[in-house]
Amino acid sequence: MSKKCTTLGLEPSFGFGDRTGLATPGHVAAMKRCGQGIAAIFPQQSIREMTRTGRNPEGVMADAMNGALAAGWDGPIGADADHLKVNEDVDITAAAGFTFFTIDPSDDVDQQADDYDEATLREKFAAAQDHATWYNDYVGKTITLPSGSKIELDEQACMRAAVKYGPAITRALKLGDYIKTVNEAAGQDYEIELSVDETDQPTTLAEHYIIADQCLKGGMKLVSLAPRFIGDFEKGIDFIGDHDALEASLADHAAIAEMLGPYKLSLHSGSDKVSMYAALARATKGKFHVKTAGTSYLEALRVVAIEDPMNFAKIIEFSRDRYETDKATYHVSATLADAPTIDMGTDKILQREYLEFWSEVPQGKGFTKPGRQILHCTFGSVLTDRHWGRIVLECLKDNPDTYCQVLDDHFGRHLDALRSGM
Numbered sequence: 001m002s003k004k005c006t007t008l009g010l011e012p013s014f015g016f017g018d019r020t021g022l023a024t025p026g027h028v029a030a031m032k033r034c035g036q037g038i039a040a041i042f043p044q045q046s047i048r049e050m051t052r053t054g055r056n057p058e059g060v061m062a063d064a065m066n067g068a069l070a071a072g073w074d075g076p077i078g079a080d081a082d083h084l085k086v087n088e089d090v091d092i093t094a095a096a097g098f099t100f101f102t103i104d105p106s107d108d109v110d111q112q113a114d115d116y117d118e119a120t121l122r123e124k125f126a127a128a129q130d131h132a133t134w135y136n137d138y139v140g141k142t143i144t145l146p147s148g149s150k151i152e153l154d155e156q157a158c159m160r161a162a163v164k165y166g167p168a169i170t171r172a173l174k175l176g177d178y179i180k181t182v183n184e185a186a187g188q189d190y191e192i193e194l195s196v197d198e199t200d201q202p203t204t205l206a207e208h209y210i211i212a213d214q215c216l217k218g219g220m221k222l223v224s225l226a227p228r229f230i231g232d233f234e235k236g237i238d239f240i241g242d243h244d245a246l247e248a249s250l251a252d253h254a255a256i257a258e259m260l261g262p263y264k265l266s267l268h269s270g271s272d273k274v275s276m277y278a279a280l281a282r283a284t285k286g287k288f289h290v291k292t293a294g295t296s297y298l299e300a301l302r303v304v305a306i307e308d309p310m311n312f313a314k315i316i317e318f319s320r321d322r323y324e325t326d327k328a329t330y331h332v333s334a335t336l337a338d339a340p341t342i343d344m345g346t347d348k349i350l351q352r353e354y355l356e357f358w359s360e361v362p363q364g365k366g367f368t369k370p371g372r373q374i375l376h377c378t379f380g381s382v383l384t385d386r387h388w389g390r391i392v393l394e395c396l397k398d399n400p401d402t403y404c405q406v407l408d409d410h411f412g413r414h415l416d417a418l419r420s421g422m
């Protein structure tokens with residue numbers, strides 16, 4: 001592996017998270033065919049993913065970079081150390097050559113803050129003073145965005161931001177300082193994304209403004225920020241919600257990013273949200289990052305469905321048995337009742353219909369089948385199972401052209417949709 005990863009700055013970018021280490025050739029094929037004007041991140045895994053698959057940053061880096069070079073990629077390559085929470089996460093990923101560091105302070109976000117009544121909010125705010133010394137810098141102000149929207153930083157908004165995100169901002173600034181120290185000591189350029197997307201409630205404009213302003217004033221090298229957008233961004237299926245309202249909200253969030261930064265808006269759980277990609281590209285005027293990962297694993301299972309259908313059916317059963325445990329920490333709504341198993345027996349029609357249900361091909365619109373979420377969340381259990389992990393990886397190694405083709409098709413749709421809004 002000779003090529004080094006680089007920072008991408010404000011270039012529109014797309015993250016190709018790969019949980020098997022075998023997807024990069026297909027990612028490169030799609031980028032070569034449909035990725036004009038978009039920068040690529042091939043090495044991208046979260047600490048959570050590496051923990052669940054038993055991989056490490058060096059292995060993720062080597063698989064992606066060797067795959068990219070073998071596939072003839074000669075463009076810049078970003079490398080995303082995703083969902084970092086503590087200093088040790090930074091140490092192991094910086095040492096492996098990652099250049100894009102995604103800070104995840106979600107453990108310190110008060111997820112109940114949106115539901116506190118006035119009295120509880122005041123009580124919590126009194127206890128959060130140490131993490132909201134900035135409160136008086138904002139309360140009472142009105143921010144008028146270029147889009148015409150106004151952000152009223154009234155007492156309620158500022159108190160709720162302090163209670164919900166105060167400790168998280170403190171943690172993000174500390175980790176950002178550590179990322180700076182580690183990379184400067186190594187003489188390595190770096191850039192930071194802040195991820196606050198994994199919350200139950202959307203990030204309000206006031207919260208986005210305060211979080212970003214505080215991080216930038218604290219010296220964070222912020223290249224992108226991932227709010228929790230309005231609507232539903234569940235794993236493995238298309239956006240669920242009002243597209244017009246989403247585009248208006250994206251324009252407001254993008255206006256904040258332009259005003260304070262500029263920095264990019266980042267879309268996590270970006271897999272398969274094809275119906276809203278053009279809006280994201282339009283609203284951000286190309287200052288976007290889209291992050292995907294689970295969808296490349298689902299396409300790996302599509303290869304198994306094509307090349308080894310009876311084992312695919314057994315992986316479905318294994319995955320269903322693991323779903324209730326593995327879905328923890330992921331935003332999904334599928335239930336096992338939504339996606340029953342059947343005895344396929346020898347009925348070829350039933351077999352085909354069953355496999356099509358579980359390996360859905362979008363018919364002109366996004367993915368909708370709940371089975372994708374069940375397969376999406378159970379990647380770690382399957383890939384680390386001595387039998388099923390071997391079955392999947394051997395199938396991919398025995399059928400590299402099939403995997404490359406399904407990924408080229410799949411991500412071609414993603415990239416075309418993004419470019420249609422640029």
Ligand SMILES: O=C(O)[C@@H](O)[C@H](O)[C@H](O)C(=O)CO
Nearest residue numbers: 046048268269270291292293
């Ligand atoms: O599963 C993970 O931990 C990552 O793929 C994480 O979800 C990532 O930030 C993402 O949103 C990919 O779509």
